Amino acid sequence: MEMERDPILHDFSPLFRQYKSGRVERLAGTAIAAPAPVDPATGVATKRVVIDPITPVSACLYLPPNLQASSGAVPLLLYFHGGAFCIQSAFSPTYHPHLTALAARANLLVVSVDYRLAPEHPLPAAYDDCWAAINWAFSRADPWLADHGDLRRVFLAGDSAGANIAHRMALRAGAEGTGPFEGMALVHPYFWGSEAIVGETEDVGMRAWMAGLWRAVCGGAKGLDEKWIDPAKEEEKAVMRMACRRVMVCVAERDLMRARGRAYWEMLKRSQWGGEAEIMETKAEGHVFHLDCRPEIDGNVEELMGVLVGFFEGLEKKDQVWLGRSL
Template sequence: MEAAAGAEIANDLSPFLRTYKDGRVERLVSNTFVPASEAPGPNGIATRDVVINPATGVSARLFLSVAAAATGKKLPIIVYYHGGGFCTGSAFSKLFHRYAASLSARAGALVVSVDYRLAPEHPIPAAFDDGWAALRWVTTFADPWLAFHGDHTRTFLAGESAGAVIAHNVLARAASPEGDDIDIEGMVLLHPFFWSHQRLPLEIDDGQKEGPKPLFVPEKLDKFFSFLLGSTEDHPCAYPPVEVVASLPCRRALVAVAARDLARHRGRRYAERLQRHGKLCREVTFLESEGEDHAFHLYRTTRPSAVALMDSVVKFIGGGERTPPLPNKKTVVERGLIHDPAMNLSVGAYDKVCWDNLVANGSSAGNNQIRVTPRPMVRNALVVRPLKSASSVLSFGGLVKNGPMRIF
C-alpha cells in the first residue's frame, strides 16, 4: 500500500517497509507475481498452488521436477520459507518462484514453498505458526504430488534470511511432544536473520572498512526487531539460546553466511553451537561467501559465488547416508486401515507411521497381501502403497482377526 503525499511516518524500517501514523503500511519491496502452471516450463518444473489452511489463508506453491519424477524414484521434499524480513515477499512472487524452481530443478526435489502471513498485519509468531501448519500439512501427504513423488524419509526445512529463522523455529517446535511423529532429515539456513540487542564482540567493530556499504547496521536491526517483536527485550525466536539449538531434531544441517552481512556472526555462532551441542544432529556444514552481502544469491543468480552456494545446497540435499529416523521420534499420527484384499478383512491401524520400521507377520491367509490405505486424496482418489516390513505387526488366523499390533 502506498502512502498519501505528506502522510506522517511512524516507523521507517527501510529497506523493508514504512508505517504511518494513520495506520497505513507501505512496503518498499515490490512483488511481481508469477502464475503457477502444471505444464512444465523450459526448466522442466511443473508448479501448482494449494491452500493449506482456508481459515488463515496459509498456502503454498509446489515445484516438481518432471525429469526427476519420471525416474519413478521418490524425491526429497524441501519445505522452503522465503525471506523478506517477515514483512515482505511471497511464495508467488517472481523472486522466490525463480529460486524455488531452480532449487527443484538442480536438486531433483519436490519443493513446497510456503506463503505465510506477514507482519505487521499478522505479528510474530504468526509466521512461525504458519510454517508449522505447512510442515504438518506436508506430513499428511494429502496432496497427490507429495503422495506419489515425495520421500518422507528425506524431508528438509530450508529458508533464507527471515525464512531461515522460520525454518529454525519450526524445527524447534518439532522437538516438542507435538512433533514426536515428524521426521526431518536436514535443515538449510541461508543467511539466517538472527538478532539480539546484546552485541557480539565482532558486531561492535566487524572490520568492514572498505567496499560497499553493508545492507544492515546494528542500530537499524535493533529498531527493526523491536518493531517486529513489540519489545526491546531479546526473544529466543529471534536469537535462540544454546539449549534450543542443542535439541533440534534433524540429522544434518547446512548454515551459510555472507562475509559482508552483519548477521553473519550470529549464523556462525549458531552453526558452532549446533556442532558442539547438537544432541541429534550428526553433521553440520558451514559456508561463508567471500565479498557478498545478505541474500545476494537471490538477485545475482549467475554470479560464481551464487552458483557455488547453490551447488553446495544441492550436494547437501543429495548427500548423507540413508539413516533411520531419530530414536526419540514416535510414529503414530492418524487412523488408517491395514487391509487384506483376499479375505476382505480390515483392521484398524495407524496412517503416517514410518513404514520402513514396520513389518506384518501372520499365518494362513493373513500373509497374502497387506496394504496401507491413507486418507482420501483430492479428486476422490486413493493412494495405496505397499507396506515395508521390519517387525511383527499383525497376526491373522484364518478368518479370525487378532493382535497384537506394535507401533515402533
C-alpha cells in the same frame, strides 16, 4: 496532503512504512510471478495450493520433471522465504527461479510456504503458519505429495527470515516429538541480539534500526534478548532435542548477520544435539546475494547452489566443495 492526513508511524525503508491509520506501504517484494505450468528450461512443474483458507496460508509447489509422467518418490523440501518477516512471498519472482533450479538439480519436491507478514500479522503468526504447512505436508493432502513425497526424507530450508523460521520449526518438532527431519539448510540466517558479538557491527545507528525493525515485526512484544531472534538464548535442552539430523549453515563475508550465522553453527557444534553441522562462507558477497542473478556473481551463485544441491543429495563429506575452506 496524503502524508498530512495519515502521518508515518514507522519508516523502515527500504522494507516498509507503517502509518498511524494502520496502513502498511511495502516498498519491496510485492511483485507476483506468473510462471508457466511447466518451466521450459528445466521441465519443473509448478502450482499454487491453499493450505488453510481461513488464515490464509498457501504455498507454491515444484515438481521435478522425471515425476510428471511416472510414479516414484523423491525427498520433500519445505522452504520458507526471506524478507525480514515483512516483505516477499512464496509467489515472488525473486524466489521462483531459485526454487525451480533447486527442484530440478536436487530432484526435490518443493513446498514453498506463503506465510502471513508483519507488521499486520506480527510474530508468531509466521511461525504458526509454517508449522501448519508442515503438518499439511505430512498429511499428504495434495496429490503431488501423496504420489511423490518421501516423508522419510524431509528437509527444511530458508534464507534470512526464512532460515530463522526453519530453525524454529526444527526446535518445535523436537519439543513436540515430530520428525526428525533429514536436514536443514539455513542461508544467511536472520539472527541478531542486543549486544554486538565478535565480528558484528557496533554502529549505533544500524543497531538501533535493527532493534526497531524487530520490535515492529513482533508487535512490540519481543526484544533482542529473546530466543526467537537470538538462538544463544535458547535453552540447552531445546537445542539438544532439535529434530534434525544434519544442518548446513551458509554465510556471506559482507553480510551484516554473518557473525551470528557462524555463532549459530558454533553453538550447534558444542551442544549436546548430536547431529552433523557444517558451514560454508561465500567471499566478497552480501546478504542473499544468490537471489540476485547478475552476471558478475554467477560464479558465486553456482558455488552456493552446488553446496545446497550436494547437501540435499546427501553427498559424502569428501565430495563437498565447501570442505577445507578457511572461515
